[in-house]
Amino acid sequence: MSARRLTLLVAGAFCLGACSSLNPFSSSNTKIPALKPLTAVAKTAEVWRGRVGSAGRFVFQPAVFGDAVFAAAADGTVVKLQAGRNVWKSSVDMPISGGVGSNGRLVVVGSPKGDVLALDAESGKMKWRVSVNAEILAAPVVSDGMVVVRSADSRLFGLDPADGKRRWVYQRALPALSLRSSAGVVQEGNAVFAGFPGGKLVAVNAINGSLMWEGAVAVPRGATELERIADITSLPVLGSRAACAVAYQGRIACFDLANGSTLWARDMSSSRGLDQDGRHVFVTDEKGSVHALDLSTGSSAWKQDQLAGRGAGRPRVVREYVVVGDVEGYIHVLRKDDGSLVGRLRAESSPILADIQLSGGDVVVQTQDGSVYALGVQ
Known part of the structure; x- marks a missing residue:
């Protein structure tokens, strides 16, 4: 067995054992409060509902573009929904482990064996397929000029959206142990932002893959x-x-978007x-409490700990509210200015592990069992 393979196995054992919060399927007897x-106070209502299929052991987030929602399942199914209605349903004839990314013209997913598959957003037909030779767990980012794919070994690949041809690869040295994660990248203009094992946040040129700047979110200690x-x-x-990021067993930090200098x-x-x-950074900590921090200084504005122990996910800002999903399928609504809980809706009991997506004034949720639905919050 290679040293690299041993490292991945140890990391996996660590996540499954000591880090049950990173593995919602671990056999934990911890009772959910x-x-x-x-x-x-806030009004919540289901707007529409569709279905794609189970995520299995992976985490899929839907992609929203205009009034279209694209979603994928572990068995290779990809769907396009509009107002909950199936516009098309396709199969890529292989398992899917990472997705979905879309710019409204292409729909891109990845496979456990490193295949990147692009479908036409209008018809659902396959446009191209290439390989990056590494498992893909994250949703690709699709823009008019580039498709950026992150592999499970934290390499970034810039692919031509026309045919999938590789334009560049960005990689960096990684620590001996790292956590298995479905986190991808974010693109703004010609910059791609990605967080890495070891606590580094980097900005990479989307055109050629060169490093623009890097910042230390956390410094490994122990x-x-x-x-x-x-x-x-x-x-x-x-x-x-500002570009902000947070690390497991580390820190939360914000950096100047232009040059990467640390703001706090x-x-x-x-x-x-x-x-x-424009005023606050909202973050869910490792215990499940939700915090609001001043965007300029990092000082605490409020903390809501009633969701601690419930596997609360990434917070998302919707007008004057912050919405958070949990492992029992609830969507919780917090008031943005003071953190008070003002709304709750449970569409079903399946865990919400994927990031909640935004569609106008609604939120779009994909559960682990494969339901995709939109909720209105007022």
Whole structure:
């Protein structure tokens, strides 16, 4: 057995054992805390519902473009939904492990064996297929000029959207142990932002794959390799002037979007992720509590700990609210200015592990059993 293979096995054992929060399917006897009665202020309602199929052991997030929603299942099914109606349903004839990415013209997914498959967004027909020779767990990013794919070994591939031809590869040295993650990349203009094992956030040129800047979100600390794991396992978020990211067993930090200089950083552990608006950064910590931090200074604005222990996911900002999903299939609505819980809806009991997506004033959710639905929050 190779040293590299051993490293991956050890990392997997660590995630399954010591880091049950990173593995929602682990056999944990921890009881999920009961929800307290709620006097709803925000109105929540199901707008539409569709279905794609089970995610299995993977995590799929739907892609929203205009009024179209694209979703994938582990068995190779890809669907296009509009208002919950199936516009088309295709099979790529192989398992899918990463997806979905779309720019409204292409729909791109990845396979456990490293195949990248692009479908026509109008018809669902296959346009091209290429291989990057590594498992794909994250949703690709699709723009008019480039398809960016992240492999499970944290390499970034820039592919031509016309035919899938490889244009560039970005890779960096990784620590001995790292966490298995479905976190992908975010693109803004000609810059691609990605978090890496070891706590680094990088900006990469989307045209040629060259490094534009890097910032240290977290610095690995501890006496053992396990203690020194400080990986960014969620998407960075971008605002008008700041790029922010958070690391497991590390810190949350914001950087100047143009040059990568550190604006502020503070200790906080999260594998779930974060969001921001013009005033605050919202983050779900490792225990499941949701925080609002001042975007300029990092100081605490509020903390909501009633969701602790419920496997709360990445928070998303919807107008004056913050919405968060959990492992029992609930969507929780928090008031953005003070963190108070003002709404709740449970469309079904399947876990919500994928990032909630936004579609106008609605939120789009894909559950692990394969339901895809839109919720209105007012």
